[in-house]
Amino acid sequence: MSTTQSPESVELAKFFEVSARQFEAGRPTPQMFCPVIDAAWHRMMHTAEYAEFSIRHAGQLLGHASSHGKGRISWISAYEARYGPLPEIWFTGSDGRIDETRLTHYRQTGEVVAEWDCSPVPVPGEGDDVTPRRRKVTAS
DSSP: OOSSOOHHHHHHHHHHHHHHHHHHTTOOOOOBOOHHHHHHHHHHHTSTTHHHHHHHHHSSOEEEEEEEEEEEOTTHHHHHHHHOSOOGGGGBOTTSOBOHHHHHHHHHHSOOEEEEEEEEEEOOOTTOSSOOOOOOOOOO
């Protein structure tokens, strides 16, 4: 993997970390609401580096599951506690334009209301019926 990561890959790594913490705490499955970060996830899933990336950032292999919905995004406060406010990339559409209305709403309320069509899911270990425990991830 390149030592220079795209903004999408950096945010995907953060999303994986937050997702793993959400799973550990028994909170709702995080929703992927950003099409450009989701597109980066799709591209990465088809590479040899994906498993290593997922394990490095989530402590386990995460799969990609269809999960359609619309509403308040549940994991925003967990992200903010760890990384600060969401950057603009989270409000970028597949056309490359920032949705200023949603971004302004988020900045004024701290809330993200959006549609999503997928979520991460832990992938059970080989020959194992349970979700593998997440290894402790430390900042480098």
